[in-house]
Amino acid sequence: MAHHIESACIQWQGRIATWLRRPLAHKLRSLSNKAAGGMNWIEDQWFEKRHGLDCSGFIVGHELETSYSSARAHSRAYQAVTCVAIRELLNEAMKTGIVFDHFIDLGSGKGKACFYAAANYRFRRLVGVEFSEPLVQAADCNVRKFGADNVCFVNADAASFSLPAGNNLVYLFNPFGEAILLEFLKNNMDKFSRSQSIIAYANDKQRLCLAKAGFVTLFRNQDSQSSLHQYL
Ligand SMILES: C[S@@+](CC[C@H](N)C(=O)[O-])C[C@H]1O[C@@H](n2cnc3c(N)ncnc32)[C@H](O)[C@@H]1O
Known part of the structure; x- marks a missing residue:
């Protein structure tokens, strides 16, 4: 001793x-x-x-409970974004002057990004898309405490999610690998080309995919590895 x-x-x-x-x-x-x-x-x-939120925890990708078993192999860990990281992206997105209708979080976990955006910025609707049922249940529990009627969470694989019509601010916090991102882009290219939607990407590991798909980078912070992309 x-x-x-x-x-x-x-x-x-x-x-x-x-x-x-x-x-x-x-x-x-x-x-x-x-x-x-x-x-x-x-x-x-x-x-x-x-x-009154609980967004705590860290769950590695292969331990996430989901019925979308083929998507799990591409999943990254669950971890809530920090206020400082989401704020940087939202402020940069607002500087574009685009009036956004919807905030869409692909891989929303327990909902922190949607709640931060709803509390501090103006969106008509905020939608979290999450493939793990227990995390959607945790986000639903949070939304009851948060008390907003324009925030909702759907249990779905982001690869097959269809963006609503209008200007979307599509937010990702390194939720999945290239395969899911490419599938999502393929399914939504018409929406990106017909609106002023942009992608706000925190911990932007797959950002080169966006460039290959024809998106231009509007903003990037190399230190925080956060970026904004638009299909022009
Ligand atoms: C790093 S967490 C981000 C949580 C939240 N967006 C935030 O900023 O606080 C990534 C989330 O993506 C989810 N995810 C991974 N693959 C997915 C897929 N194919 N479809 C929907 N959600 C997915 C994970 O379950 C995890 O909750």
Whole structure:
């Protein structure tokens, strides 16, 4: 036990000494990143608490419960977006001047992005599309507490989801791989070409697919890996 405590102390002394040896600019940057991370965490806790939401948890893709078994192989993990990440994309989307009718979250999980968009921006309808039934049930439970009648969640595979007519802000937070994204685009190209709909993509791992499908990038932040795309 004493040996264990002693070696933990030595490890900490080593870490502190390494940190002290760094240039001042590095130290200040790392402290300010930590402070920003702490503020973001507080904002997320506050947002959920204020609206009575539970968007917690992390579920790896292959452990998600779903009846859309062929889509599961392409799924990424469930994890709620942070307020800071969704806000960046929504603010950039609003700067385009497009008046959006609908906010569509492909892979909506427990609904955090829809609730953040409904609380802070104006949309006629907000729809979350989620292929895992238990997550849709959690989002439905959240919407009852949130108390909005223009937010709803559907249990469906995004690949076969049909966008409503009008200007859609289609939002994704790295929900799935290329195969599902290409299928969704193929099924909705007419909607993209006949409206001013755009795709807001957080953690935009498959963004090259969008370029190959003829979308242009309106905005990209390399640090946050968030981007906006429109079919022109
Ligand atoms: C990273 S989470 C994003 C949650 C939410 N959009 C947010 O921003 O808080 C990705 C979600 O996509 C869902 N998903 C994965 N593949 C899907 C598919 N083919 N159709 C619909 N939802 C899918 C997962 O179940 C998971 O909840």
